[in-house]
Amino acid sequence: MQTHEMPRIGLVGSQGAYGRWLRCFFEDRMGLRVVGHDPHGDTALTERALIESVDVLIFCAPIHQTPSVIRHYVEQAAGAERGQLWLDITSIKAGPVAAMLTSQAEVVGLHPMSAAPKSATLRGRAMVVCEARLDRWRAWLERFLAATEADCVRANADQHDRVMALVQGMVHATHMAQGAVLRELAPTVGDLDGIRPFSSVGYELDVAVTRRILASNPVIYQDIQFENPYVAPMLERLAAHIDGLRDLVRQGDDVARERMRETLLTQSRSYVGEQAVAEGSYAFERLGYLLADLREPRYISVFLPLDRPGSLRALLSVFEQRGVNLDSIHSSRSAEGELLFRIGVSRECDAMALRDAIDAIAWQGIGRVVEAAGMATPS
Ligand SMILES: NC(=O)C1=CN([C@@H]2O[C@H](COP(=O)(O)OP(=O)(O)OC[C@H]3O[C@@H](n4cnc5c(N)ncnc54)[C@H](O)[C@@H]3O)[C@@H](O)[C@H]2O)C=CC1
Numbered sequence: 001m002q003t004h005e006m007p008r009i010g011l012v013g014s015q016g017a018y019g020r021w022l023r024c025f026f027e028d029r030m031g032l033r034v035v036g037h038d039p040h041g042d043t044a045l046t047e048r049a050l051i052e053s054v055d056v057l058i059f060c061a062p063i064h065q066t067p068s069v070i071r072h073y074v075e076q077a078a079g080a081e082r083g084q085l086w087l088d089i090t091s092i093k094a095g096p097v098a099a100m101l102t103s104q105a106e107v108v109g110l111h112p113m114s115a116a117p118k119s120a121t122l123r124g125r126a127m128v129v130c131e132a133r134l135d136r137w138r139a140w141l142e143r144f145l146a147a148t149e150a151d152c153v154r155a156n157a158d159q160h161d162r163v164m165a166l167v168q169g170m171v172h173a174t175h176m177a178q179g180a181v182l183r184e185l186a187p188t189v190g191d192l193d194g195i196r197p198f199s200s201v202g203y204e205l206d207v208a209v210t211r212r213i214l215a216s217n218p219v220i221y222q223d224i225q226f227e228n229p230y231v232a233p234m235l236e237r238l239a240a241h242i243d244g245l246r247d248l249v250r251q252g253d254d255v256a257r258e259r260m261r262e263t264l265l266t267q268s269r270s271y272v273g274e275q276a277v278a279e280g281s282y283a284f285e286r287l288g289y290l291l292a293d294l295r296e297p298r299y300i301s302v303f304l305p306l307d308r309p310g311s312l313r314a315l316l317s318v319f320e321q322r323g324v325n326l327d328s329i330h331s332s333r334s335a336e337g338e339l340l341f342r343i344g345v346s347r348e349c350d351a352m353a354l355r356d357a358i359d360a361i362a363w364q365g366i367g368r369v370v371e372a373a374g375m376a377t378p379s
């Protein structure tokens with residue numbers, strides 16, 4: 001009983017990005033004891049000793065290695081895992097879940113749909129939950145999932161992998177291809193910096209996705225393409241549509257134009273449905289306004305240390321008292337994950353009044369101005 005109340009947590013891959021996040025999560029948010037093993041930097045416990053000292057074991061190792069790592073742990077455990085809960089967070093689910101099922105532990109596969117966040121929980125992110133063999137650990141699992149604050153969606157492992165071929169495989173493939181096309185063709189039109197002033201909202205959004213992928217761990221993007229059996233058939237369809245479009249454009253006549261409209265626009269529009277098309281289109285517009293606000297060169301970013309009602313009002317009153325007109329206000333996060341208010345300031349506002357407002361934010365103890373951009377340099 002005690003075990004299920006305050007289980008000891010074991011992390012396989014404890015030194016990785018998610019391993020480190022999970023350690024903080026379990027220790028700080030759930031008050032649980034965490035131990036781990038990782039060939040890179042966490043070898044105090046042998047694998048067998050790790051298994052013997054935990055109640056819940058979580059695999060957070062690289063995707064392509066995880067099934068064999070799990071099988072190795074099953075061998076090492078040799079039955080000692082009976083009564084434990086084994087979880088994994090791998091981006092592909094069928095292989096890891098099948099491997100965990102060869103143990104005698106209870107088994108649930110998880111997939112958080114975001115990189116390890118800078119925040120303390122997974123609030124606002126989806127997490128797929130594949131219950132494979134769950135009995136006595138059910139109540140604790142529900143408490144754990146609630147503590148993550150993730151939006152949990154249940155699926156079996158095969159369903160998960162089919163969906164991920166679209167949600168991840170397709171999205172990553174198209175953006176990796178965009179990155180390669182830009183690399184090849186952008187030099188002929190003034191390079192990326194030369195293209196930037198010509199950006200549309202769609203280009204800017206796609207470039208952000210592509211660069212996010214390029215900034216991340218390449219092994220994950222490689223494994224998501226290569227380890228999911230549903231990716232190859234998806235790529236066939238993707239390639240067929242791109243090839244088809246190229247052929248129609250080469251053909252170039254009215255028949256080809258009509259065919260393109262029919263296959264790539266009209267049929268998809270009616271499949272998606274009028275309402276969802278309208279909602280998606282509006283979401284795109286809102287992102288356009290957001291990007292426009294974020295592009296405004298004159299803004300300040302403020303960290304408000306006091307997370308309580310009225311903090312934002314105190315901040316805004318500093319501007320009001322000095323007659324500084326604001327164009328936009330967004331809550332956002334710094335690259336380090338700190339919650340910030342980003343305030344766009346009217347280009348017409350008086351530079352002295354703005355500087356005075358910035359000073360007042362600090363000396364009145366309202367907040368810390370992390371960045372002030374587009375200000376006239378003081379004379
Ligand atoms: N990074 C992301 O965006 C997301 C990752 N995931 C999943 O989380 C898992 C881990 O990902 P990251 O933490 O980003 O990767 P990572 O590469 O930062 O960490 C993996 C860790 O596993 C360790 N490791 C390698 N072989 C091992 C073994 N035999 N035994 C124990 N540890 C071993 C590595 O030394 C490394 O520290 C992957 O399965 C990935 O699919 C899930 C959602 C998002």
Ligand SMILES: O=C(O)C(=O)Cc1ccc(O)cc1
Pocket residue numbers: 090091112113114115168220
């Ligand atoms: O590229 C994406 O989809 C991300 O947002 C990051 C990411 C990478 C791997 C995952 O399994 C889940 C999320």
